Amino acid sequence: MQNTPGEEGLATRPLHFIWICDCSGSMAAEGKIESLNNAIKQALPVIKDAADQNPFAKVSIRCIKFSNGAEWVNKDPVPIEDYNWFDLHADGVTDMGKALSMVADELKTPPMEKRGFPPVLILVSDGQPTDNFDSGLQKLMAEPWGKRSVRISIGMGEGADTDVLQKFIGINNLEIKPLVAKNAHELVRYIKWASETGTRTSIAPGTKQEGSQGPPIPGPDTSSGGSNPPDFVW
Amino acid sequence: MKQHWQHVDASVEGASHKLSGKPNQDRILFYSKSENDSQFPIIMAIADGHGGEKYFRSDKGAELAVTTAIEVCKGLEQIPWDVIKERKNISLLCREIVLKWLEKVNTDLQINPISENEWNPQNSKRDLIVKRPEAFTTNAASSAYGTTLLITAIYPSGILYIQIGDGDILVFDHKGDLEKPIPDDDRLIGNETTSLCQPEAWLDFRTQSITIDEKTQFPALVLMSSDGYKNSYTEERIFDNIGLDMLKLICECPRGIEVGIDYIDQNLVSWLNKTSEKGSGDDISVGIICNIPQIEKYRDTPHNNVSITKSTERPEAENSPENEITPQTPEMSPGSEDPLTEKIETTSEPTEQIIDCIK
Numbered sequence: 148m149q150n151t152p153g154e155e156g157l158a159t160r161p162l163h164f165i166w167i168c169d170c171s172g173s174m175a176a177e178g179k180i181e182s183l184n185n186a187i188k189q190a191l192p193v194i195k196d197a198a199d200q201n202p203f204a205k206v207s208i209r210c211i212k213f214s215n216g217a218e219w220v221n222k223d224p225v226p227i228e229d230y231n232w233f234d235l236h237a238d239g240v241t242d243m244g245k246a247l248s249m250v251a252d253e254l255k256t257p258p259m260e261k262r263g264f265p266p267v268l269i270l271v272s273d274g275q276p277t278d279n280f281d282s283g284l285q286k287l288m289a290e291p292w293g294k295r296s297v298r299i300s301i302g303m304g305e306g307a308d309t310d311v312l313q314k315f316i317g318i319n320n321l322e323i324k325p326l327v328a329k330n331a332h333e334l335v336r337y338i339k340w341a342s343e344t345g346t347r348t349s350i351a352p353g354t355k356q357e358g359s360q361g362p363p364i365p366g367p368d369t370s371s372g373g374s375n376p377p378d379f380v381w
Numbered sequence: 382m383k384q385h386w387q388h389v390d391a392s393v394e395g396a397s398h399k400l401s402g403k404p405n406q407d408r409i410l411f412y413s414k415s416e417n418d419s420q421f422p423i424i425m426a427i428a429d430g431h432g433g434e435k436y437f438r439s440d441k442g443a444e445l446a447v448t449t450a451i452e453v454c455k456g457l458e459q460i461p462w463d464v465i466k467e468r469k470n471i472s473l474l475c476r477e478i479v480l481k482w483l484e485k486v487n488t489d490l491q492i493n494p495i496s497e498n499e500w501n502p503q504n505s506k507r508d509l510i511v512k513r514p515e516a517f518t519t520n521a522a523s524s525a526y527g528t529t530l531l532i533t534a535i536y537p538s539g540i541l542y543i544q545i546g547d548g549d550i551l552v553f554d555h556k557g558d559l560e561k562p563i564p565d566d567d568r569l570i571g572n573e574t575t576s577l578c579q580p581e582a583w584l585d586f587r588t589q590s591i592t593i594d595e596k597t598q599f600p601a602l603v604l605m606s607s608d609g610y611k612n613s614y615t616e617e618r619i620f621d622n623i624g625l626d627m628l629k630l631i632c633e634c635p636r637g638i639e640v641g642i643d644y645i646d647q648n649l650v651s652w653l654n655k656t657s658e659k660g661s662g663d664d665i666s667v668g669i670i671c672n673i674p675q676i677e678k679y680r681d682t683p684h685n686n687v688s689i690t691k692s693t694e695r696p697e698a699e700n701s702p703e704n705e706i707t708p709q710t711p712e713m714s715p716g717s718e719d720p721l722t723e724k725i726e727t728t729s730e731p732t733e734q735i736i737d738c739i740k
Contacts, residue, residue: 151651152630153620154655154656155619157613158614201397202400203660260615261571264572292570292571295571
């Protein structure tokens with residue numbers, strides 16, 4: 148039997164999942180940064196399970212943190228099955244705009260492939276940006292993959308700027324509100340939900356669509372989800 | 382010289398569709414005036430239904446699209462090429478394709494009204510908010526049939542390439558040089574595509590007409606495919622080489638070119654199944670139109686380097702008030718010194734595949 152033409156170049160389609168994490172000084176208070184580290188660790192198997200629904204997607208993970216400026220924790224995408232979370236530490240201000248700008252740089256095509264699934268961007272923050280957030284967001288949305296990404300934002304505590312988090316999701320996406328976790332238990336639940344929903348929304352098999360606003364995101368269940376263990380309230 | 386043509390086509394259900402129980406939403410249809418593909422017009426059409434909840438009849442939409450394409454392009458048989466190739470007439474042709482497709486969609490809706498099981502207002506409402514507000518109210522029913530469409534229509538004095546949405550048309554000449562007659566559309570990224578079901582969809586068609594004369598010959602091979610094919614490859618370069626690999630396979634067959642084409646015909650389904658399994662998981666449809674005399678020329682000519690020519694955006698299209706991106710490109714002949722044509726020199730690597738078409 149003749150080899151399949153071009154067989155050596157065959158590969159499943161990539162999905163890039165990017166955590167955008169607030170590591171400002173306020174995250175050091177009341178166990179927030181530890182809660183974030185813990186929640187994301189618990190969410191990694193959830194992403195893998197969600198990815199398994201579509202064996203034709205290759206999911207890889209990246210993380211960028213922001214405080215005084217922004218920095219990639221891992222700039223190169225790591226396959227979900229090989230990914231280990233490195234605990235983040237909190238210190239400094241909230242340069243969220245810089246982080247979005249750096250994410251935008253990585254979403255250019257190339258290196259991103261046009262054939263990929265929409266990237267999933269999860270933004271987690273407990274405060275207000277201290278730099279030019281709008282400029283960073285504008286740069287992100289100017290990239291074809293930025294505009295088409297699945298964007299979910301999660302606030303931690305009442306200090307989170309929900310207007311900014313809503314802008315990140317998109318003002319056209321009025322059905323989807325930022326989630327605001329009031330304690331570590333809620334954060335775990337929301338991070339897991341965002342991980343699963345983001346991945347499933349991006350790689351839903353056999354679905355195309357007209358238009359260019361990214362796939363629609365189903366709304367979250369924000370019910371209490373049972374009794375909470377004793378916890379800080381943020 | 383009397384041209385002799387041969388064609389191959391196949392459409393396979395995507396590997397991911399097999400897992401999820403979704404049907405193949407691609408359709409491919411070929412037409413030739415004579416049974417042995419020796420008389421014009423020769424027409425190939427591929428349509429890729431969108432799938433998904435909102436596009437719940439897109440397999441039917443794809444079927445109606447390829448049928449419409451063949452009908453409309455067949456109707457040009459008696460019209461002189463000089464008239465067909467006029468830009469305004471190609472625009473009218475695109476409009477006619479859309480309107481006839483919508484007509485068929487409406488007929489189908491009358492015969493088979495949308496049932497409650499098919500319609501999911503909640504999903505449509507969400508799409509309404511997220512995407513284009515007018516779509517739900519004016520175009521919801523035809524959206525259920527949403528599909529792309531690619532057409533190659535070959536007449537005695539010219540070829541029309543017509544496309545809306547994603548998918549690829551690769552054209553190889555007798556030197557093995559590749560031309561991509563349809564310009565890229567930057568909006569086609571990931572799962573997003575332009576569609577026959579959009580309002581005024583004819584404005585989103587991308588077209589090319591090639592006049593066949595003393596300077597410009599018929600191509601040796603035209604390869605058309607739905608996007609599940611290209612999306613299976615990490616690099617466009619590898620995908621681009623597939624047509625050339627096919628050309629080489631045909632020419633290396635010791636029992637002749639026609640047998641070589643038959644060999645591809647016998648293997649194409651299994652190749653596409655494997656491509657979907659190891660690649661995109663999507664439905665894949667491929668149509669190949671071969672011109673035997675031009676393939677003979679290719680076979681009898683030594684090859685070192687081949688080039689890739691891409692059609693690019695046109696300034697007048699960029700400035701068009703109706704469209705952001707390049708619909709209705711003007712006529713261009715391959716090989717002409719067109720400053721808007723990007724030429725890329727690539728090395729033609731000898732194929733390592735050994736054809737086994739003797740048995």
